[in-house]
Amino acid sequence: MSKRKHIKVLISVIGLDGHFTGAQIVSRFLMDAGMEVVYLGIYQTPEMIVNAAIQESVDLIGISSHASNYEQIGVLLDLMKKNDLHDIPVICGGTIPKQHAEALIKRGVSKIFPPQSTSESIINYIVSVVKR
Amino acid sequence: MINSIVKKIVNGDPRDVARLIRDIDDRVPGTRDILKALHKHTGKAYIIGITGAPGVGKSTVVDQMIRGLRTNGKTVGVLAVDPTSPFSGGAILGDRIRMQRHSLDEGVFIRSLATRGQFGGLTQSTRSIIDVLDAMGKDYIIVETVGVGQDEVDIARSAHTTIIVAVPGMGDHIQAIKAGIFEIGDIFVINKADRPDAQKMLDDLQAMIDIAYKKFKKESWKPPILLAEAVNNKGIVELLNEIEKHRKSRRSLSRQAIIGHKKALARFELIDMIKSRLVEETLKRITNSHEFREYLDCIIDGTMDPYSACDDLISAKLNFFGDGNSG
Numbered sequence: 001m002s003k004r005k006h007i008k009v010l011i012s013v014i015g016l017d018g019h020f021t022g023a024q025i026v027s028r029f030l031m032d033a034g035m036e037v038v039y040l041g042i043y044q045t046p047e048m049i050v051n052a053a054i055q056e057s058v059d060l061i062g063i064s065s066h067a068s069n070y071e072q073i074g075v076l077l078d079l080m081k082k083n084d085l086h087d088i089p090v091i092c093g094g095t096i097p098k099q100h101a102e103a104l105i106k107r108g109v110s111k112i113f114p115p116q117s118t119s120e121s122i123i124n125y126i127v128s129v130v131k132r
Numbered sequence: 133m134i135n136s137i138v139k140k141i142v143n144g145d146p147r148d149v150a151r152l153i154r155d156i157d158d159r160v161p162g163t164r165d166i167l168k169a170l171h172k173h174t175g176k177a178y179i180i181g182i183t184g185a186p187g188v189g190k191s192t193v194v195d196q197m198i199r200g201l202r203t204n205g206k207t208v209g210v211l212a213v214d215p216t217s218p219f220s221g222g223a224i225l226g227d228r229i230r231m232q233r234h235s236l237d238e239g240v241f242i243r244s245l246a247t248r249g250q251f252g253g254l255t256q257s258t259r260s261i262i263d264v265l266d267a268m269g270k271d272y273i274i275v276e277t278v279g280v281g282q283d284e285v286d287i288a289r290s291a292h293t294t295i296i297v298a299v300p301g302m303g304d305h306i307q308a309i310k311a312g313i314f315e316i317g318d319i320f321v322i323n324k325a326d327r328p329d330a331q332k333m334l335d336d337l338q339a340m341i342d343i344a345y346k347k348f349k350k351e352s353w354k355p356p357i358l359l360a361e362a363v364n365n366k367g368i369v370e371l372l373n374e375i376e377k378h379r380k381s382r383r384s385l386s387r388q389a390i391i392g393h394k395k396a397l398a399r400f401e402l403i404d405m406i407k408s409r410l411v412e413e414t415l416k417r418i419t420n421s422h423e424f425r426e427y428l429d430c431i432i433d434g435t436m437d438p439y440s441a442c443d444d445l446i447s448a449k450l451n452f453f454g455d456g457n458s459g
Contacts, residue, residue, distance in 0.1 A: 038226075055242055
């Protein structure tokens, strides 16, 4: 990844969840940090996210979740493995309770940003995992 | 190595196509060699450029066009170009939102691209990416750009058919002339035509096209103007019909005219390619030199003016430029 000058990320809300504000604010400050953000919007199935990630060849996927549909994130991870995308880190943000967050980390989510996370912490994390 | 990549691209593997596009976009060394080998597999797709001001509904028009083309059994590649922020270098690429219904369709490949503010390099990398989508076997390639910069206009112009999308209520027809994109349209779409003044806009546009058409009588194609409501799929069948008509009219041109067009386009593309490589290479050579930094300091100190610095640097670093007084 180090040969890439630009960081390109995909930001999406997953499943039956219409809370777009968080995803849009994150997209905005990632743009301001110099990243290219493919913003998919709301109601995206894991299949749609995986297909977009392939076609756009992104460096990282960010999922916003505010509707207790954590299982969908697990399905996304499985589908990514099946599609040979395991080298693309997945990060999550939103209202994800601690025990669910721990379970998701075990399943392969690389980092979860709870409410109150700063934009700097998210930007720095993305830069550190993508440029690794 | 190159042959196996070319083979995968020609077989239409979306993963390899996507990766190559990323390499083109990031200017990864060695990508040029793949493009060279890939070039003989290009030239089959029909390329449609679509441009217009932000918010006129280009992506929605494209979404409905894809639907129509897919109904006719055609495969489609889409390249959606969005502007890079000149302040941060970042971009939000949001065109896929309008095209969601096609996201699981294997006959559709959608790719977003940021302009990245390269020195005229946008047109070139976009053309290379069009070549890749062409080689992967897409029947139609739709290139969507915001019609504001010269690069964006150039991209739309190099398509086989160029569509200009406008909406009523954005000023009078003088605005349309000013935008400088009026001349390149093969088909005009007035979108959101349920809004007031759509008919008036059509009349204004029609008057302008009539004047242009009288001036260039020999031209066999007179650009039609369509009213559309893309969001309700109104006017899209008509748009696709006009595209086919335009395609046929291009085919019915005399052999001489076709060769003339091809030559003009090839010349335009080659000059553009040379230009972007020259600018890239020479700028690198000049800006990486210690003289450049010295001159820069002198300008800041006020001991030198930028005109002299420019002339001196060019004649010192690029001897074929002569004494630098020609401009």
